[in-house]
Amino acid sequence: MSPSELVEEIREICRENTDPAIVAKYSKYFQDGYDAYGLKLEQIEETVMEILDAGAGYKLIQQTCRILVRSPKYEETSFAILLTKAFEKDFSSKTIHELEFWFTFGITNWAHADVISTELIFPLFQNNMIGLKELEDWKSASNKFQRRAVAVGLIKPMKANKEISPYLDFLSALMLDKEKEVQQGLGWFLGEAWKVNESITEEFLMKWKNKSPGFIFQSATENMNEEETKRFRIEKYQISSKK
Incomplete structure (x- = not known):
């Protein structure tokens, strides 16, 4: 699977589970705007586990996350964070530069x-x-x-x-x-x-x-x-x- 294919798989799951009520509930905490699908945290965590169980490696996750963090959709960056956290054992001195990339092209709210x-x-x-x-x-x-x-x-x-x-x-x-x-x-x-x-x-x-x-x-x-x-x-x- 390519990074773009994994991103599309994640986005399809997000679209299938959209919940306007969740978006409305959390919008008040984000004064600069809250562009979200409306997924529950449990749904994101479950999907992350499925991706990991399918054998996704760290290189694929890194490339996928570079795409996800550019998205204005709240949950896509949440996916990037949880997927990356799962590979903490693979962190190195270079990881901080990957996070710098995230902030350069994404990360637009205090929560993330x-x-x-x-x-x-x-x-x-x-x-x-x-x-x-x-x-x-x-x-x-x-x-x-x-x-x-x-x-x-x-x-x-x-x-x-x-x-x-x-x-x-x-x-x-x-x-x-x-x-x-x-x-x-x-x-x-x-x-x-x-x-x-x-x-x-x-x-x-x-x-x-x-x-x-x-x-x-x-x-x-x-x-x-x-x-x-x-x-x-x-x-x-x-x-x-x-x-």
Whole structure:
């Protein structure tokens, strides 16, 4: 089977299982639009298992996923993520470049960016296939979801290492980012960093408190109590989110 044939097989299954009610249910979570067939996660997972059981190899899956991630349809990128995750044992230092391709030609929502960050990027760190330097160019990527993936992708490595300073230094370049999706990702990271080391994280937050967009701090402090949150309230708002 060729990549194009496998893609068509996947799309046929999607068309056969279209459910407008599911599309309507999840549309509210995607402000930039939600172009989907309306499949249940269980249907996608079942199809992935059938593809794998049929003997699809990693090379075929890689080529297929390059086609799938270009599609505007939500589930097609979901298929790409799950199929790739199934071959985690075949990941290498080159895998990060494959993910870069995905962000260059696809990945247009926060949900896919976050799953890629936690399920595909983290194993690369975990197995010492990449380090911070491999994500350096991602911080200035044109795709805002790729920049978000930098912050979200470092949450698990940071929690595993318990050493947060290198990660905070690395993320400083994103603290003035004007995109709300990136700010939310940074806030998520900082909230998790605070759980690991309060003093170092608080020092970092105080440093940026009157320079960075307020949404970062809103996200970072949402699990803190009222007194703790007050300390990071912005005194002079200098940068607003991009409309």
